[in-house]
Amino acid sequence: MTSVPVPGRRRPLVRAPELRGRTWLNTGGRAYSIADFRGRHLLLDFWTFCCINCLHVLDELRPLEDKYGDALVIVGVHSPKFAHEGEEAAVRAAVERYEVGHPVLDDPELVTWQNYTARAWPTLVLVDPNGYIVAQYSGEGHLHALDALLSELIPEHEAAGTLTRGTSPYVAPVAEPTDLRFPAKVVALDNGFLVADAGNHSIVELAADATTVVRRIGTGERGFVDGGASEARFSEPNGLVVLPDDIAARTGYDVVVADTVNHALRGIHLQSGEVTTLVGTGKQWMDGDGTDVLSSPWDVAWWGGKVWIAMAGVHQLWTFDPFSGVTEVAAGTTNEGLKDGALDEAWFAQTSGLAADGERLWLADSEISALRWVDEAGVHTAVGTGLFDFGLRDGKASEALLQHPLGVAVLPDGSVAIADTYNGAVRRYDPSTETVETMATGLAEPSGAVVVGNELLVVESAAHRLTRIPLGASAVADEFSTRTQRPPMELAAGEVTLEVVFTPPPGQKLDDRYGPSTRLLVSATPDNLLREGAGDSTDLVRRLVIDPHAGSGVLHVAVQAVSCDDSAEVEFPACHMHRQDWGVPVTVTPGGANRLELVLSGAK
Template sequence: MNDAVPAPTPAPAPRRRARVRAPELIGKGGWLNTGGKDLTLADLRGKCVVVDFWTFCCINCLHVLDELRELEEKHRDTVVIIGVHSPKFVHEAEHQAVVDAVERYGVEHPVLDDPELATWKQYAVRAWPTLVVIDPEGYVVAQHAGEGHAHAIEKLVEELEAEHEAKGTLRRGDGPYVAPEPEPTTLRFPGKALLLPSGNLLVSDTTRHQLVELAADGESEVRRIGSGARGFADGTAEAAAFSEPQGLALLEDGSVVVADTVNHALRRLDVATGGVTTLAGTGRQWWQGSPTSGPAREVDLSSPWDVAVFGGRVWMAMAGVHQLWTYDPASETVEVAAGTTNEGLVDGPGAEAWFAQPSGLAAAGERLWLADSETSALRWVDTEGAVHTAVGTGLFDFGHRDGAAEQALLQHPLGVTALPDGSVAVSDTYNHALRRFDPATGEVTTLATDLREPSDAVVVGEDIVVVESARHRLTRLRLPEEAVRVDAVAHRTRRAATEVAPGALRLDVIFQAPAGQKLDTRYGPSTRLLVSSTPPELLLAGEGAGTDLARTLELDPSVPEGVLHVSAMAASCDDDPANEYPACHVHQQDWGVPVRVTGDGAARLPLVLAGMDTAEA
């Protein structure tokens, strides 16, 4: 018998993380905001690099641009943000359109125009937006899909700064950003327009964060409202501040309600004095779990893009959460009117309908028309609150085709205008066209082409005045008796399909709470997963909602291709026992994954919901 005391089992050695070298940044469109210089990762060595994969049609991408501004300013000497523009729509692959978007949305960092998605593929990106963090030695250390990750990225940046300062591999100093020269135009990427009772035109001068009143000729400047600096402040015409205002609507008392988009607020303009006050919103962006009704100044909103008065209430195209909300001037309250926050095209009662970035509204009789931009659709709401689709089929089909409504195609429209005869003009933004839908005949025709990113239009007598956003002007057209015919063009989203095997497909939504946080299970399950498909026949089993982030789907082998719509949510809270009131965070991402069913396709589809160390994936 051996009486010797056994040696203790040694603790396992720490697992060594695999280091993944970041692929080079390449794109056929070249670089913007660098003073004409091409950049390589070698040029960025010594910096913490955040690569932002975005496309300018995507509201979530625009949210991320805004989220990154504070990080960009606070860590300007150690962090370089690189935008990689990866287009969804055909128009977004045009180089000049990317140039315009970079200025339009105030992007103050280098941007790589990647029209062929070369870098997107090298980094295995699956969704817009996606953020990749590269350390000062050129290795990928994290990847985040969706928005709301700026806090986690800043913590990671601070860790990288400390680590590489100690190693001597951190390089401080100015980054490669070179600001472009400003252009001296009266308007700069105007968004929406409104005919005032005086006959003058009020225009949201979006990129300059102002409202501009023009004379009836649409050119002569009468006055400006707003300081011109991005901000959120009430006050006089000179002192008030906006952040990328868009929609405008006239209230019964003669004042104007303004969709102050990036401030997530509704503002009121007193036309007589030029004074600005806030009607709704807190200045904070709405997140899952926040109140969806209540006193207007106490409820968060999310990127209201347009407004219209319908049924005695102000309706908001809440682009940021794919919903319609209303503001009641009498009770000074807001509430959700339609939409579930899921992104897609589903008609029916307001509480069940799905939208995809509604961006234009126009009231006409018993219908509220809306431009649902990401589904390239024209839709409408009836007086009972039910949602209907006039033109459009879903997230991935778009083009320029006239004819019967069920066959017609639009491309990312941003505006709708009620016409005197009961028809509707559509500012068909990415087709550079003004289109017309006639409810009486169900036909779509083209009224005008060779516009440049029209985003709104207003009827003035027998004319229609179009906001040519990318030409920085208003353009007056005579409403023609006959439409201009154009050749039909149809497209599908450029993103390559994922090849999957028929039958059982394992869907894994990978979520790891950011450093310093843990899953929040205090009030039940902390995760949610919703799955559907287009066409519905693609899924034999696995559709619907549940709380498990892993699920086995069954694909119909007789359906060769389609789109899997996946919406995932997870809640986490700060994991600090010393903090009596930890902050809680909601992480949400919607994916539309084009799939092609093939015999040798993958049997597993992994999707990353939140930030995690890629070496641990």
């Protein structure tokens, strides 16, 4: 990359590297180069469809696209974490599933990812109309910063004659109509089934044949509206649970829905089809918001007299009491990873599926490709090792591998069926023998299941249908094991300086009037990777000491920063939270770097 001095800027800007990948999506088949976007601001969104933070950013960017559409082009660069995400058909399905409204470059080999030195999902890079990188952001919560920067840069370039307004190169894909569209979960009714039809933003009741549509609850359009079945609106509902009859009689609703993108729980009275909001405002939870605001609830289950919530957006389990209306944190610290133990100390990673079984609550912890359970003693792991190891392997649970599972179901014999989503398989874990076997393969992103007699009714999300599998089914799988192809960073043994770069948005500053405005939490897997430097502090620069014998591991870096309006005239300044969790794979080598810089928010 080349750099040149630019008048009025603090340091030379870097020329944006070329955009290289396998193919372009949402462009009608046309391929683009970096030069094609000269004259307009270009925002590159490095994402992968397994990542909940990336999905949050897709929603954050929608108003930005609307506001600056003729002066700004957004291009998604899909950079996969899991093997399945490297398949072109899977990327195409994800782009449709999440209604991505801009061009997407499919970058399965992480070529463009590496050329732009991205180190996290998501990463945002802003390129100016002259083709130079002017800002970089990691994580979510940067809408205000981008809005403020663009409101400055667009008039500057318009005055200089370097801005050329134009229409978006986006071309919408053509979808074949189906009754279900990317369904997520299914539950049984007395004589039929209820499906969370995420792609159609609705809840669908099916007849006993699991095919015939009896009725649809919700208009099918994205929104957040209560009311009758023909007027209510949802936004990508993913989970649902039928309450026990006595509980439903007392609450006035029969079903609780995890309305994921509305960050809400909704109640449905089945007889009338009436939908009511139980908790949530449509706003995504951030630190300090309390528990009246949720963050991407992905599934729900009735256990222990409460509704348990897989709060995927903040890597926790929450509970909702339908009688008191109280929602509270039940387990997890918000740190992303695999850590067993006491409920308030455990780490989760985008929990996406729940199933209750007497004294245990089973959960699919998708980002760590794990099957785990909760009981009175705390949190335990049955299958899974961490953020970057995955595959398909049967046998001893301690050696078995999954790939981003999204659903679980308890079978009549006490074993647990796992919707092993990215392996396109259904797996079975037997707690009595602590072994894993494969029940079925060749499925299209199975994401949930329910037991029906002697069969398991499985949601094939990417095939837009439900499929029956005998409970005694067995299949021979093509086994493999691998790690995320993201290249590890080479670090030197001994002292290493970690610095998180944060530049407040234009018109804002770090404000400590009400306490520290920054927080940095560092840990490692394995623990002995770090001899010194683990822990929590408010300083964004940290001295680490890397164990020379560690070999390799993962540095877990979680940071948050609060910026507020920089004006003495404002009595109550508006503040914005910026946060990101990095899982940085590292290799300890003699010639490795002794400095690790991570950019949370940086104007170049």
